[in-house]
């Protein structure tokens with residue numbers, strides 16, 4: 284008897300659940316009937332989306348956050364018409380979304396539906412995120428909003444001002460609008476990177492403009508959290524991995540322009556910080572003219588780029604413009620009958636007519652270089668030499684009839700020789716393989732519209748003289764020196780005082796004297812002494828000439844190179 288009783292006990296609970304479900308169904312059915320009645324009264328067609336196959340291409344026309352904020356969903360489409368289900372057609376959030384679709388040349392057809400229908404359709408966004416966004420990197424907010432915002436932004440102050448106007452109505456909208464503004468501002472001001480960094484006082488949003496980070500605003504924790512999740516999803520990262528660094532990317536298009544965003548998330552003491560690099564391959568073009576080499580450097584490179592074999596190495600820290608210079612060189616040597624293959628990590632810009640490959644765990648610089656050599660190329664670009672194997676293979680390729688472009692992570696041109704030796708390369712192969720090693724930095728150019736002229740101080744005059752005395756072809760410049768400094772900022776420069784950047788260069792040719800020094804005593808000052816007779820100015824000299832020509836400021840030059848200051852210099 285007892286056993287029988289115990290066995291029976293779960294039965295009433297089961298019935299309760301059944302009843303609950305029936306009740307829910309009844310409520311749902313009631314809501315459906317209510318919407319159906321309202322639709323008839325307002326003159327709309329009614330639709331029940333449960334059981335309806337939501338068309339992903341319709342769904343993706345309206346980003347999820349915007350759809351949820353307006354209680355609507357795009358559920359089907361043909362070429363020109365798009366079917367929209369709304370809960371309340373008179374909701375003020377609906378009209379702007381409909382308007383945006385009309386602007387894109389679509390004819391919206393409105394239906395009314397229940398919350399249950401909307402939720403059923405919203406669940407399908409998850410599929411979009413995992414399939415489309417991960418593979419193709421589709422943006423989940425309005426690209427036109429970004430475009431429109433960008434045209435109204437002229438300065439950092441505009442971004443700050445617009446940030447304060449962002450909606451207070453709904454949190455979902457705030458996240459979307461903040462994200463849109465972050466990208467619109469970055470694109471309008473030609474930022475190269477966007478940083479979001481949690482700090483003691485708040486989460487800081489910063490842009491890198493012409494190589495320098497500028498604070499924009501602090502964002503609140505709610506927005507920060509949602510922004511991180513959204514960006515991670517977009518970049519195909521794992522949401523709940525908060526203790527590991529992750530890398531990803533996504534793209535979006537602005538009219539004709541295809542913008543690629545490379546995202547890096549790193550865990551930090553106060554929360555994850557994110558850095559996004561903006562790549563705009565559509566506007567990138569590379570030419571020797573754009574490098575604006577000094578006359579001496581231009582003549583040197585013209586000779587070097589006519590050679591069919593050997594190695595051209597650019598050196599410098601990250602962000603010194605090495606890749607840009609190499610791309611310009613590649614464009615210069617590119618002829619219809621030359622086969623050029625690159626191995627890059629990652630491919631930063633797409634170059635027409637050039638086969639570009641990207642490294643991966645099973646396609647390293649080393650294995651990539653060996654595969655590339657089997658493709659019989661004339662010119663090879665190896666993104667970076669970081670180990671002995673790549674160094675030796677690249678040197679060997681340069682020695683066997685290929686023109687090889689590559690980079691080394693060193694402070695200056697002369698540092699390239701000891702670096703290769705430290706990696707384990709044989710210095711006896713240098714003379715026949717290496718043609719030239721360049722060093723470079725990027726300096727910001729003063730804004731032509733607001734820069735200010737002044738006379739150099741006694742101290743500045745001493746520094747300028749110290750740099751220029753050794754210049755192989757010292758230019759005649761009137762004394763006292765007139766130099767320029769950054770102005771207060773204006774509309775042209777987005778209130779930063781600087782506008783765009785240019786490289787300052789130095790180079791060492793592989794001559795007999797240099798080889799002798801490298802083999803005898805590969806310390807930098809020894810090799811430099813041997814290279815002196817080549818008559819190529821140093822980076823500091825190249826930069827100082829730009830200061831004396833009023834293109835950049837002394838402060839900016841000192842930001843990127845070391846100036847010869849000594850104790851006891853006049854003030």
Ligand SMILES: [Zn+2]
Pocket residue numbers: 730731732733734770772773774775776777778779780781
């Ligand atoms: Zn200006």
